[in-house]
Amino acid sequence: MARAVTTQRKTLNTIIAWVIGLVIFFPILWIIILSFKSEGDAIRPPLEVLTSSWTFDSYAVVQERSDYFKHFVNSVTLSVGSTLLGLIIAVPAAWAMAFVPSKSTRNILMWMLSTKMLPAVGVLYPIYLLFIRLGLLDSRIGLVVVLMLINLPIIIWMLYTYFKEIPGEILEAARMDGATLREEILYVLTPMAIPGMASTVLLNIILAWNEAFWTLNLTAAKAAPLTAFIASYSSPEGLFYAKLSAASTMAIAPILIMGWFSQKQLVRGLTFGAVK
Amino acid sequence: MATQHSRSAARVMMAPAVILLLGWMLVPLVMTLYFSFKQYLPLRGGDLGWVGFDNYVRFVTSSAFWPSIQATLAIVGGVLVITVILGTFLAMLLDQPMWGQGIVRILVIAPFFVMPTVSALVWKNLFMDPVNGLFAHLWKSVGATPIEWLSQASLPSIILIVSWQWLPFATLILLTAIQSLDSEQLEAAEMDGARWPSRFIYIILPHLSRAITVVILIQTIFLLAVFAEIFVTTQGSFGTRTLTYLIFQRVLESQNVGLGSAGGVYAIILANIIALFLMRIVGKNLDA
Numbered sequence: 001m002a003r004a005v006t007t008q009r010k011t012l013n014t015i016i017a018w019v020i021g022l023v024i025f026f027p028i029l030w031i032i033i034l035s036f037k038s039e040g041d042a043i044r045p046p047l048e049v050l051t052s053s054w055t056f057d058s059y060a061v062v063q064e065r066s067d068y069f070k071h072f073v074n075s076v077t078l079s080v081g082s083t084l085l086g087l088i089i090a091v092p093a094a095w096a097m098a099f100v101p102s103k104s105t106r107n108i109l110m111w112m113l114s115t116k117m118l119p120a121v122g123v124l125y126p127i128y129l130l131f132i133r134l135g136l137l138d139s140r141i142g143l144v145v146v147l148m149l150i151n152l153p154i155i156i157w158m159l160y161t162y163f164k165e166i167p168g169e170i171l172e173a174a175r176m177d178g179a180t181l182r183e184e185i186l187y188v189l190t191p192m193a194i195p196g197m198a199s200t201v202l203l204n205i206i207l208a209w210n211e212a213f214w215t216l217n218l219t220a221a222k223a224a225p226l227t228a229f230i231a232s233y234s235s236p237e238g239l240f241y242a243k244l245s246a247a248s249t250m251a252i253a254p255i256l257i258m259g260w261f262s263q264k265q266l267v268r269g270l271t272f273g274a275v276k
Numbered sequence: 277m278a279t280q281h282s283r284s285a286a287r288v289m290m291a292p293a294v295i296l297l298l299g300w301m302l303v304p305l306v307m308t309l310y311f312s313f314k315q316y317l318p319l320r321g322g323d324l325g326w327v328g329f330d331n332y333v334r335f336v337t338s339s340a341f342w343p344s345i346q347a348t349l350a351i352v353g354g355v356l357v358i359t360v361i362l363g364t365f366l367a368m369l370l371d372q373p374m375w376g377q378g379i380v381r382i383l384v385i386a387p388f389f390v391m392p393t394v395s396a397l398v399w400k401n402l403f404m405d406p407v408n409g410l411f412a413h414l415w416k417s418v419g420a421t422p423i424e425w426l427s428q429a430s431l432p433s434i435i436l437i438v439s440w441q442w443l444p445f446a447t448l449i450l451l452t453a454i455q456s457l458d459s460e461q462l463e464a465a466e467m468d469g470a471r472w473p474s475r476f477i478y479i480i481l482p483h484l485s486r487a488i489t490v491v492i493l494i495q496t497i498f499l500l501a502v503f504a505e506i507f508v509t510t511q512g513s514f515g516t517r518t519l520t521y522l523i524f525q526r527v528l529e530s531q532n533v534g535l536g537s538a539g540g541v542y543a544i545i546l547a548n549i550i551a552l553f554l555m556r557i558v559g560k561n562l563d564a
Contacts, residue, residue: 117550
């Protein structure tokens with residue numbers, strides 16, 4: 001039930017919330033503003049920056065000098081590839097645990113969660129060494145597998161909680177009507193599971209897109225995604241604020257937009273269903 | 277009801293995921309353990325034999341160890357305090373009726389989607405740079421000397437950057453929890469004459485306690501692993517070398533794999549202790 005609130009109080013809430021919201025959002029806004037300025041204007045005092053002229057130059061320069069597009073393609077390949085690969089492995093597993101639970105299901109789920117807790121730095125060298133030995137260093141396929149493995153527990157958990165919400169009676173009815181296991185999954189379960197699967201995909205693409213430990217340590221030039229591309233701006237030459245801003249804007253824009261659509265799933269996915 | 281047939285089918289369906297995760301966990305773990313008992317310097321002689329617990333002793337007795345623990349605790353603790361307190365406040369604020377609630381929510385959540393390298397580099401250059409940064413301009417405009425944030429106030433600067441990234445997470449989860457609070461309960465308390473502070477302490481906080489615990493545990497696991505934010509800003513100098521960064525330097529920069537692996541084992545143990553608490557909470561939810 002909504003509580004009666006005076007207009008005065010609502011106005012006050014609105015003002016405070018908007019001020020705080022804008023302060024938190026300001027760094028992103030500032031990146032976007034600077035990306036449309038010339039290098040000379042971008043380092044001037046804030047008020048002069050705002051009144052200076054606007055330009056698209058930085059975007060062209062970033063693409064030309066450091067080949068933004070190549071890194072963008074790498075980011076898409078890594079995030080989408082690892083998520084889809086994870087989905088192929090996770091869907092059967094989550095299905096089995098949700099609809100054919102056994103005594104060990106709970107323990108298996110908890111154990112899977114525990115693999116997510118393993119600090120990456122603890123296994124950095126073994127993975128690094130394996131990558132060298134297998135010739136996977138700076139390759140997209142190697143990173144797709146690693147990103148898939150670190151997100152697999154989250155994918156399984158999210159799918160599991162969504163599958164759990166599908167009433168088992170419907171599946172039983174299908175089975176009674178003579179549906180085979182394959183038909184049951186394909187024609188009964190999948191249509192009902194699509195919203196949950198879509199959210200799982202969305203969240204995991206975001207997580208893989210922003211992953212910045214393995215992508216920094218296991219890539220060089222060829223397979224580097226946008227996280228590593230941006231890191232190359234940490235030791236720049238000359239003025240670079242506008243270029244950095246343009247590169248940053250292009251690196252975060254796709255995921256910012258996807259992220260806004262996945263707000264609700266974010267909570268469920270990141271807390272392993274502990275908060276819904 | 278599950279038949280024998282569907283049981284064995286289920287096992288087959290789970291097999292790929294279980295085998296892959298088992299391999300992903302065990303193979304590197306065993307290798308890290310193996311290296312941690314060796315004197316292993318890939319660039320200076322390679323495998324120099326077994327050394328027992330030497331690496332473990334040397335890792336904790338090196339002069340870099342305690343400062344790294346302090347830096348880790350400062351960053352994890354600082355970010356937790358800031359994000360949980362501000363997050364609770366913001367969640368309660370966003371739960372109030374207002375105009376443009378959806379837009380404010382989007383503004384507040386946005387930083388979470390900014391990749392760590394971008395946020396660290398942007399804060400470092402566009403804001404904290406002592407010559408051209410926005411803060412420097414602000415300081416100069418009031419006649420003050422600009423602060424060299426990342427060297428003079430390195431830890432607070434890193435804490436600020438990481439808090440900015442994680443505040444949305446805390447806010448979002450606490451907001452979800454607050455929205456599940458029965459507003460009639462609050463109204464009843466209000467009618468019984470309970471004032472604001474007591475309503476907060478006796479009704480809202482207890483309701484949020486579980487969500488706050490989840491936020492603290494999950495963030496701790498991620499915050500212990502903070503890497504990119506240090507990698508592109510201070511590179512571990514000015515007292516910002518955390519345990520994670522120290523291990524990274526031992527393993528990849530100085531290529532002392534044995535020593536770094538021993539550090540890695542410490543990090544794994546530490547993370548597991550925290551994970552144990554988190555899993556207990558998540559596990560309870562599984563039964564419900």
